[in-house]
Amino acid sequence: MPHRPALTPLVESLPATVPFVGPEAQERSRGRPFRARIGANENGFGPSPRVAAAIAEAAPESWKYCDPENHDLRAALAAQLGVGMENIVVDGGIDILLGVTVRQYVEPGAAVVTSLGAYPTFNYHVAGFGGRLVTVPYDGGDRESLDGLVDAVKREGAPLVYLSNPDNPMGTWWEADDVVRFIDALPETTMLVLDEAYGETAPASALPPLDVTRPNVLRMRTFSKAYALAGLRCGYAIGERETIRAFEKVRNHFGMSRLAQVAALAALHDQAHLADIVTRVAACRDRIAGIAAENGLVALPSATNFVAIDCGGDGDFALKAMEALVADGIFVRKPMAPGLDRCIRVSVGPEAEIALFAEALPPALAAARGG
Amino acid sequence: MPHRPALTPLVESLPATVPFVGPEAQERSRGRPFRARIGANENGFGPSPRVAAAIAEAAPESWKYCDPENHDLRAALAAQLGVGMENIVVDGGIDILLGVTVRQYVEPGAAVVTSLGAYPTFNYHVAGFGGRLVTVPYDGGDRESLDGLVDAVKREGAPLVYLSNPDNPMGTWWEADDVVRFIDALPETTMLVLDEAYGETAPASALPPLDVTRPNVLRMRTFSKAYALAGLRCGYAIGERETIRAFEKVRNHFGMSRLAQVAALAALHDQAHLADIVTRVAACRDRIAGIAAENGLVALPSATNFVAIDCGGDGDFALKAMEALVADGIFVRKPMAPGLDRCIRVSVGPEAEIALFAEALPPALAAARGG
Numbered sequence A, B: 001m002p003h004r005p006a007l008t009p010l011v012e013s014l015p016a017t018v019p020f021v022g023p024e025a026q027e028r029s030r031g032r033p034f035r036a037r038i039g040a041n042e043n044g045f046g047p048s049p050r051v052a053a054a055i056a057e058a059a060p061e062s063w064k065y066c067d068p069e070n071h072d073l074r075a076a077l078a079a080q081l082g083v084g085m086e087n088i089v090v091d092g093g094i095d096i097l098l099g100v101t102v103r104q105y106v107e108p109g110a111a112v113v114t115s116l117g118a119y120p121t122f123n124y125h126v127a128g129f130g131g132r133l134v135t136v137p138y139d140g141g142d143r144e145s146l147d148g149l150v151d152a153v154k155r156e157g158a159p160l161v162y163l164s165n166p167d168n169p170m171g172t173w174w175e176a177d178d179v180v181r182f183i184d185a186l187p188e189t190t191m192l193v194l195d196e197a198y199g200e201t202a203p204a205s206a207l208p209p210l211d212v213t214r215p216n217v218l219r220m221r222t223f224s225k226a227y228a229l230a231g232l233r234c235g236y237a238i239g240e241r242e243t244i245r246a247f248e249k250v251r252n253h254f255g256m257s258r259l260a261q262v263a264a265l266a267a268l269h270d271q272a273h274l275a276d277i278v279t280r281v282a283a284c285r286d287r288i289a290g291i292a293a294e295n296g297l298v299a300l301p302s303a304t305n306f307v308a309i310d311c312g313g314d315g316d317f318a319l320k321a322m323e324a325l326v327a328d329g330i331f332v333r334k335p336m337a338p339g340l341d342r343c344i345r346v347s348v349g350p351e352a353e354i355a356l357f358a359e360a361l362p363p364a365l366a367a368a369r370g371g
Helices: A009-013 A023-030 A049-061 A071-081 A094-105 A120-128 A146-156 A176-185 A241-249 A258-268 A271-294 A315-327 A351-370 B009-013 B023-030 B049-061 B071-081 B094-105 B120-128 B146-156 B176-185 B241-249 B258-268 B271-294 B315-327 B351-370
Strands: A088-091 A111-115 A132-136 A160-164 A191-195 A217-222 A235-238 A306-310 A343-347 B088-091 B111-115 B132-136 B160-164 B191-195 B217-222 B235-238 B306-310 B343-347
Touching (some): A049 A271, A049 B049, A071 B023, A088 A241, A094 A235, A111 A146, A120 A132, A146 A160, A146 A176, A176 A191, A258 A271, A271 A306, A271 A351, A315 A343, B049 B258, B049 B271, B071 B235, B071 B258, B094 B120, B094 B191, B094 B241, B111 B120, B111 B146, B120 B132, B132 B146, B146 B160, B146 B176, B235 B241, B315 B343
Parallel strands (some): A111 A160, A160 A191, A191 A217, B160 B191
Antiparallel strands (some): A088 A235, A217 A235, A306 A343, B088 B235, B306 B343
């Protein structure tokens, strides 16, 4: 005889897990703070001072709920993107939008296609709604395999497929023409989540033109990366109007932070800061690649705010190098999937932190070699 | 032959709806702002100045993701409440916690019990996960019926039941002894969501002692009401450790706003401001009741930050009075369920706004009588 409420069989079957352990948890376990926080693809260059000022100004108004329609932000985004407000849904980050999308299109047992080693939080949501994850290895260990994804979608009759472009965790990208061919090759009944979280730091040639006539493509973007507002939680999806309207059926209408709405709008209005950030991100990618080269390692080309460094050995070697860096107070992460796991992943940040990484890398590699 | 991805049958069956239309949407449709914003049970007295200062100070750090474990806030709450950190889960408001709870315990078709006219967002989540809502009329039109809820739970074999105490939308409450008897009468296999969003403004005698040994009770609280941080999105649930741990299976770990974490912690540390707010809320409830009496109407006793005023007629009459107020720039709402719908609901707020309400009520009642 049970003496407690029963979780649904699906939820009961899930592990109590977290897609990523946060740096704060690592710091608590280490007993001291990291010296450099360049592991979570955050943007240590920080948000526009005008954004911080807008937040400070709006803080006393935090007693008000958000506008559940996100009207002003959607209007500004629509004007910037040249689409209609009805083509945009705003929510508290791409993570939430991914969860809602899975919930909308995936029945328990249905196949969902992604790349082996791609964004874990997407996989978390697929498991959470009972989807059956089908993974496709990266192409040559570096880029998501567009052909492989299409083949898997068709073979499995998948209602949903995920592609990040530029890619996380490798930083690589496909050109827009390739992405358009990929979209054209997908069945019209398969929804594509095209995660463009790193779109602003990518070459313009990597982003296909927006086409809001296609019901089966959701382009997802965020204020977490180039706009440096990861902690505020604001992302959006762009799509065909009926596809976007379906989010109204299940989204948490009053879930947005009012300060996130205010901050995102202010960020959007400071395109000079964004341009400056993009320049600094590109320079920092080069700096990180240079550090890799100084150590005889190869940095993968990156269109994101991080760089994957091929440590020149196997996954075990790269893991040891990462662990040595972390032990030395440098917070970095690494991909874990076979083929990708030869790399560590270093986020851009202020030069002071990158210099600490440059200093810590040679002994970390030595430790990995000797260990 | 379909030419677009199919929503799951459940999601397809849902309306594209919103539990509440926000005041901003009403203002856009009116073409001018409200003169008084006293309709959404917000707390117009506002957050502590120390909270606003903490937000302003932390704003430039918004490039960092939140601590997904909500460690510091949970530690502070645990210390305040005399429970363990493992007895607390924090998320972006009670709305999210309600959704996650429904998802955890409700299979499609399962009965979920609530009161007819109680919190619409809970009902929205029940529908969203395919639950079958079973409603119990309020007791005498004023209080949720504890006996009626227990009877319905047993009759329907419901895995989940919802009770708000103090109640929204009526503002009434049960004493702790009654609530404990209600809990004792529930099957151990039925999860109770005890929504205590208005707990801080209630008499202490309305809140049962915390008992984190019971696996089937989730006490939900928020920083939206007494702490006046509705726009920041921070709520928490208190429960038995395994019940709390199950949230890790499905919650959005990086979904919290970092500023919400900072603000909630600062709010918790300013108990003097909370005490001041509670005093002002109580005085404003009396003021609103006095305005009702001046107009020959009866205000229901309230333990919340709002007052339900019985307009002395039927639902149609109260609706007309509310519409006249709204047309006059006074944002208020009203319950719509039979029995409750004789009332309008007025939130507390600064005297300037309450005075506008006092001025607008007599002509609104006259319009309702003449209309």
